[in-house]
Amino acid sequence: MASKGTATVAAAVPEVALRSGNARPMPAVGMGTAAFPLVPEATKNAVLAAIEVGYRHFDTAYMYGTEKPLGDAVAEAVRRGLVASRQELFVTSKLWCTQCHPDLVLPALRQTLQNLQIEYLDLYLIHWPICIKPVPPSFPAKKEDAMPFDFEGVWLAMEECHRLGLAKAIGVSNFTTKHLDKVLAAATIPPAVNQVELNPVWQQRTLRGYCAEKGIHVAAYSPLGGQNWDGTGNAVLESDVLAGIAKARGKTIAQVSLRWIYEQGVTSIAKSYNMERLKQNLEIFDWELTDEDRLKISQIPQKKVVKGTDLFSREGEFTSVDAADLNVEE
Numbered sequence: 001m002a003s004k005g006t007a008t009v010a011a012a013v014p015e016v017a018l019r020s021g022n023a024r025p026m027p028a029v030g031m032g033t034a035a036f037p038l039v040p041e042a043t044k045n046a047v048l049a050a051i052e053v054g055y056r057h058f059d060t061a062y063m064y065g066t067e068k069p070l071g072d073a074v075a076e077a078v079r080r081g082l083v084a085s086r087q088e089l090f091v092t093s094k095l096w097c098t099q100c101h102p103d104l105v106l107p108a109l110r111q112t113l114q115n116l117q118i119e120y121l122d123l124y125l126i127h128w129p130i131c132i133k134p135v136p137p138s139f140p141a142k143k144e145d146a147m148p149f150d151f152e153g154v155w156l157a158m159e160e161c162h163r164l165g166l167a168k169a170i171g172v173s174n175f176t177t178k179h180l181d182k183v184l185a186a187a188t189i190p191p192a193v194n195q196v197e198l199n200p201v202w203q204q205r206t207l208r209g210y211c212a213e214k215g216i217h218v219a220a221y222s223p224l225g226g227q228n229w230d231g232t233g234n235a236v237l238e239s240d241v242l243a244g245i246a247k248a249r250g251k252t253i254a255q256v257s258l259r260w261i262y263e264q265g266v267t268s269i270a271k272s273y274n275m276e277r278l279k280q281n282l283e284i285f286d287w288e289l290t291d292e293d294r295l296k297i298s299q300i301p302q303k304k305v306v307k308g309t310d311l312f313s314r315e316g317e318f319t320s321v322d323a324a325d326l327n328v329e330e
């Protein structure tokens, strides 16, 4: 990997081959770009800093509003010679719920590529197993705008994106085993990746077992416990168990969490807009947790933070989204 002054860090990030013929292998730690409130210039600068310290894997979504600043940063990184070309990078984006209609998938991807100013995505994901009427995206959405999800139609449209070479790999996000069953029943190209909330406080053992059996790679969002999405703080960074392990290993809690995820064979998508923390989050590949550490982590009480039902306003009745389908217990 060519990059000025940072080749050693970049070269040290292992990569995972995806079950998708021509996809570039996925670097085992990626940078998340979701940040609220959105400040495009901050996103662009953070991505450039990340490229400088060795990140080659970036996660965005139509809904985050970060496609454009990520694309601006990629273009600038190529101009500045931080990377030789866009091909050195692994870029993921996601189809929003209002775009989960068979005839809207390809136009949505084309819009995403235009925002990013690139020719193809390395990975395109269905953001949620939730379909919302094709209204302008709003957050939270109105419950009465929920519609039944056409798993077969939407997935076949994702496959078309792949065949056209616009998405080197295709996958899903926030899908439970039940949703994956529906996609696999319709798929001629099975999903390469399922990106889900995963960290020592929400370990997703059942889902990981299922995905391993089906050859679906798991990627972890909120690997550091997230950005206080439910207003109750951060159960990962505030964990006494993880703090104890971090102290004993001479590492930070964030590094212990990311190392544990890596040891599970899962890719982390970690958000930081701070250069020191970005660097720290890559320094997890030349040391190991002990069996005792792993045992302690396996006993941490489990808590899910990101709930699909939070995408909808509190008023009104669910029409076509079954809340129980979205929040699976361990």
Ligand SMILES: NC(=O)c1ccc[n+]([C@@H]2O[C@H](COP(=O)([O-])OP(=O)(O)OC[C@H]3O[C@@H](n4cnc5c(N)ncnc54)[C@H](OP(=O)(O)O)[C@@H]3O)[C@@H](O)[C@H]2O)c1
Binding pocket: 031, 032, 033, 034, 035, 059, 060, 127, 173, 174, 195, 196, 220, 221, 222, 223, 224, 225, 226, 227, 237, 252, 254, 255, 269, 270, 271, 272, 273, 274, 277, 278, 280, 281, 306
């Ligand atoms: N598919 C989905 O539905 C979905 C949902 C949520 C997120 N995601 C993706 O996953 C990415 C990551 O998840 P996330 O944003 O929820 O949270 P996260 O990566 O678990 O945590 C990010 C928080 O931790 C802080 N942080 C980062 N490195 C740190 C370190 N070494 N020490 C202490 N604090 C540190 C960050 O602040 P600073 O920036 O100040 O460092 C930020 O507040 C998102 O950005 C997005 O790309 C996907």
